[in-house]
Amino acid sequence: MMNTVAPPQPGNRERLLQAARELFLEQGYDASVDAIIGRAGVARQTFYNHFQNKESLFAEAVRCCVSDIIAPLDGRAGSLRESLQDFARVYRARALSPEGVAIYRILSSQAPRFPELIRELFGLGDGQMISTLAGVLRHAMAEGQLRQSEPVFAAEMLMAMLVGQERAQYLFGVPREAADETAKIDQIVDGFLRMFAP
Amino acid sequence: MMNTVAPPQPGNRERLLQAARELFLEQGYDASVDAIIGRAGVARQTFYNHFQNKESLFAEAVRCCVSDIIAPLDGRAGSLRESLQDFARVYRARALSPEGVAIYRILSSQAPRFPELIRELFGLGDGQMISTLAGVLRHAMAEGQLRQSEPVFAAEMLMAMLVGQERAQYLFGVPREAADETAKIDQIVDGFLRMFAP
DNA sequence: GAGTGGATAGACTGCCCAGTCTAATCTGTG
DNA sequence: CACAGATTAGACTGGGCAGTCTATCCACTC
Numbered sequence: 001m002m003n004t005v006a007p008p009q010p011g012n013r014e015r016l017l018q019a020a021r022e023l024f025l026e027q028g029y030d031a032s033v034d035a036i037i038g039r040a041g042v043a044r045q046t047f048y049n050h051f052q053n054k055e056s057l058f059a060e061a062v063r064c065c066v067s068d069i070i071a072p073l074d075g076r077a078g079s080l081r082e083s084l085q086d087f088a089r090v091y092r093a094r095a096l097s098p099e100g101v102a103i104y105r106i107l108s109s110q111a112p113r114f115p116e117l118i119r120e121l122f123g124l125g126d127g128q129m130i131s132t133l134a135g136v137l138r139h140a141m142a143e144g145q146l147r148q149s150e151p152v153f154a155a156e157m158l159m160a161m162l163v164g165q166e167r168a169q170y171l172f173g174v175p176r177e178a179a180d181e182t183a184k185i186d187q188i189v190d191g192f193l194r195m196f197a198p
Numbered sequence: 199m200m201n202t203v204a205p206p207q208p209g210n211r212e213r214l215l216q217a218a219r220e221l222f223l224e225q226g227y228d229a230s231v232d233a234i235i236g237r238a239g240v241a242r243q244t245f246y247n248h249f250q251n252k253e254s255l256f257a258e259a260v261r262c263c264v265s266d267i268i269a270p271l272d273g274r275a276g277s278l279r280e281s282l283q284d285f286a287r288v289y290r291a292r293a294l295s296p297e298g299v300a301i302y303r304i305l306s307s308q309a310p311r312f313p314e315l316i317r318e319l320f321g322l323g324d325g326q327m328i329s330t331l332a333g334v335l336r337h338a339m340a341e342g343q344l345r346q347s348e349p350v351f352a353a354e355m356l357m358a359m360l361v362g363q364e365r366a367q368y369l370f371g372v373p374r375e376a377a378d379e380t381a382k383i384d385q386i387v388d389g390f391l392r393m394f395a396p
Numbered sequence: 397g398a399g400t401g402g403a404t405a406g407a408c409t410g411c412c413c414a415g416t417c418t419a420a421t422c423t424g425t426g
Numbered sequence: 427c428a429c430a431g432a433t434t435a436g437a438c439t440g441g442g443c444a445g446t447c448t449a450t451c452c453a454c455t456c
Contacts, residue, residue: 012403028307032443043404044445054444108369109226109307115371122370130363149385156363157389164358165328171306172320173313187347191355195389210433230413241434242415252414 013050015040020061025102029058029110058110059117065103066125069094073129075136080145081189083136088162088185091129095163101170130155137196146196154196161188211248213238218259223300227256227308256308257315263301264323267292271327273334278343279387281334286360286383289327293361299368328353335394344394352394359386 019039023031033054037047051057071091075083094100111118130152138151146154162185169176217237221229231252235245249255269289273281292298309316328350336349344352360383367374 028310033445034443044406045447046403048445049402105306105309108303111303111369111371112226118370119372122367122372126363126366127372153382153385157359157386160358160362161355164362165324165354168324169320171309172316173309174317174320174325184351187351188355191393194395195393197392231415232413242436243417244433246415247432 012040012042012046016042016047016050016057017061017064020057021065024058024061024106025065025099028106029113055114059114062103062107062117062121063124065099066107066121069100069103070125070128071095073132073136075132075139080136080140081193084158084189084192085185087133088158088189089181091159092162092181092185096166096170101167104167105171126159130159133158144198146193147198149196154192157195158188158192161192210238210240210244213240214245214248214255215259215262218255219263222256222259222304223263223297226304227311253312257312260301260305260315260319261322263297264305264319267298267301268323268326269293271330271334273330273337278334278338279391282356282387282390283383285331286356286387287379289357290360290379290383294364294368299365302365303369324357328357331356342396344391345396347394352390355393356386356390359390 016036019036020031023036023039027035033044033047036057037044040047047057051060071087071094073083073087077083078086095104107118107121133155134151137146137154140146141148141151166176214234217234218229221234221237225233231242231245234255235242238245245255249258269285269292271281271285275281275284293302305316305319332349332353335344335352338344339346339349364374
């Protein structure tokens with residue numbers, strides 16, 4: 001059912017967004033409008049009925065991608081170690097997935113062109129996670145489970161250790177031999193807890 | 199003095215490389231040949247006398263950039279803590295400099311286009327540093343200064359903590375309030391030593 | 397059935413780019 | 427001086443791209 005007569009078909013909009021997400025992640029911002037409408041199976045003019053221009057589509061597509069990446073963190077369930085391990089699992093799975101790496105690559109490469117947009121998306125993604133993680137750590141510090149220190153600094157250290165070097169290698173296309181995921185997470189979380197032990 | 203008569207002037211080659219380094223770091227691979235020869239003050243044909251095409255120039259320019267970034271590490275001078283602090287200082291200074299961030303951005307963005315080149319450069323840059331750092335750590339483990347563990351893993355943790363979150367924010371153009379550099383390095387190195395204490 | 401407004405295909409404009417080609421100039425060698 | 431080879435300015439080709447425009451078609455409303 002429609003309001004009056006034939007408004008822009010939401011189906012087409014969705015198809016365009018989906019095609020754009022795929023192609024931007026594959027080819028970066030250089031993915032052409034022709035390629036996008038081709039994959040969406042939609043006419044050129046239809047694209048310009050739904051979006052002002054390529055930039056608008058890019059902004060919207062990339063916003064969707066980022067919201068798929070953020071990892072949840074529940075600080076109240078179980079021990080601190082278990083909370084951190086749970087967070088680590090999800091964060092690594094998302095940030096190190098092919099999509100996670102691709103979105104990181106395209107966002108960093110387009111930062112000079114769309115400074116405000118990229119800053120905003122960083123705030124919604126990594127920034128958000130740093131804040132909530134820092135909150136959990138601050139609480140643990142107040143309870144004496146961790147030594148008194150700057151919670152944001154501690155959160156940054158943990159997140160850096162969880163994906164740092166591995167993400168770099170995926171970004172650069174360097175192959176990595178498979179490793180035991182849970183053993184690695186345990187090593188990092190336990191090491192972190194030693195580093196910030198009271 | 200020249201071999202026979204008027205070989206390609208090395209001065210022009212150098213000017214082209216310098217201009218290319220500047221423009222590629224500023225604008226990424228999209229920097230046009232016109233812009234590069236313009237900045238070098240050289241004619242179009244001269245460019246194609248010295249380089250086969252844009253790709254060749256890019257490869258050579260970016261190789262120079264990487265060799266400027268790698269940080270030295272001397273494991274035999276002073277205590278382990280001091281060696282790591284020295285390394286940390288230089289590594290952070292280079293990796294977090296505007297040039298260091300820009301080269302990281304352009305290499306990761308061009309990894310899909312030039313897979314072999316980028317893998318090679320990673321090996322010459324970060325890969326090299328991981329190896330030498332891991333060597334120092336392995337030695338310290340053998341001497342009982344650090345707990346027995348995988349030296350490469352430990353090296354990756356330290357390097358991730360040293361630049362991880364900070365580089366991400368520079369990559370994304372997120373401003374960061376200034377902090378005490380030496381205090382931060384001490385915190386990270388001391389935390390690392392606690393994490394891997396015997 | 398008339399009208400409104402999206403959807404389609406495709407042409408078209410204007411722009412930018414990498415790489416080639418031409419004609420003229422300059423500089424050193426023999 | 428004649429020659430070889432680098433250099434220069436600039437035209438030119440061929441291709442790709444974003445965005446606009448036209449003509450036609452289609453679906454729905456009144």
